[in-house]
Amino acid sequence: NAGVTQTPKFQVLKTGQSMTLQCAQDMNHEYMSWYRQDPGMGLRLIHYSVGAGITDQGEVPNGYNVSRSTTEDFPLRLLSAAPSQTSVYFCASSYSAGLYEQYFGPGTRLTVT
Amino acid sequence: SQQGEEDPQALSIQEGENATMNCSYKTSINNLQWYRQNSGRGLVHLILIRSNEREKHSGRLRVTLDTSKKSSSLLITASRAADTASYFCATDADTGGFKTIFGAGTRLFVKA
Numbered sequence: 001n002a003g004v005t006q007t008p009k010f011q012v013l014k015t016g017q018s019m020t021l022q023c024a025q026d027m028n029h030e031y032m033s034w035y036r037q038d039p040g041m042g043l044r045l046i047h048y049s050v051g052a053g054i055t056d057q058g059e060v061p062n063g064y065n066v067s068r069s070t071t072e073d074f075p076l077r078l079l080s081a082a083p084s085q086t087s088v089y090f091c092a093s094s095y096s097a098g099l100y101e102q103y104f105g106p107g108t109r110l111t112v113t
Numbered sequence: 114s115q116q117g118e119e120d121p122q123a124l125s126i127q128e129g130e131n132a133t134m135n136c137s138y139k140t141s142i143n144n145l146q147w148y149r150q151n152s153g154r155g156l157v158h159l160i161l162i163r164s165n166e167r168e169k170h171s172g173r174l175r176v177t178l179d180t181s182k183k184s185s186s187l188l189i190t191a192s193r194a195a196d197t198a199s200y201f202c203a204t205d206a207d208t209g210g211f212k213t214i215f216g217a218g219t220r221l222f223v224k225a
Contacts, residue, residue, distance in 0.1 A: 041218075042216050045213065059214075090155055090156070092156075097210045097211045098205065098209070098211075099144050099210065101146065102156075104157070107154070
């Protein structure tokens with residue numbers, strides 16, 4: 001099993017550009033989530049999904065969109081990149097929400113200039 | 114807002130010593146989890162403790178939970194240089210367990 005994979009590993013965007021961060025898992029997990037991690041801070045939840053076709057907002061959803069058309073994939077779209085979105089983005093999945101550990105991808109380091 | 118707050122922010126110890134990290138949270142929880150993050154990597158799950166449990170062990174890790182004080186501690190015994198990492202507590206922020214809230218973490222440095 002590859003676990004949770006994320007692409008790209010690094011990305012530089014100019015302000016106003018849009019892009020999609022890819023996330024895929026091969027563990028047949030129902031729950032998937034996106035976090036951002038800023039220097040010296042913990043992770044903040046952006047969006048999450050409890051199954052294909054079902055998504056909801058986390059703590060910091062503004063400026064980001066998600067969709068979940070399949071169990072495996074959970075892409076994160078930046079609509080119009082801003083310097084405040086410079087961060088490391090982590091995707092995670094778990095068997096279900098609640099009392100289950102989350103498996104994390106390796107992260108995408110995004111810089112917006 | 115952050116549900117979990119770790120203390121201390123940073124900890125430096127010698128190899129072989131024990132390391133204790135604390136986490137406090139604000140609202141009632143169903144469970145609390147501890148994760149480790151090596152520099153530049155994703156988080157790795159260490160241990161989960163449910164709200165009706167008081168203590169849990171996994172290898173050199175010991176986690177305690179005091180729901181009356183809304184606090185948890187992670188003890189790593191006989192630390193090794195490979196334990197150098199950031200450690201985060203995470204709690205469920207809603208009754209459905211759909212949202213996990215992470216603290217800012219404790220940076221542990223174990224000197225060989």
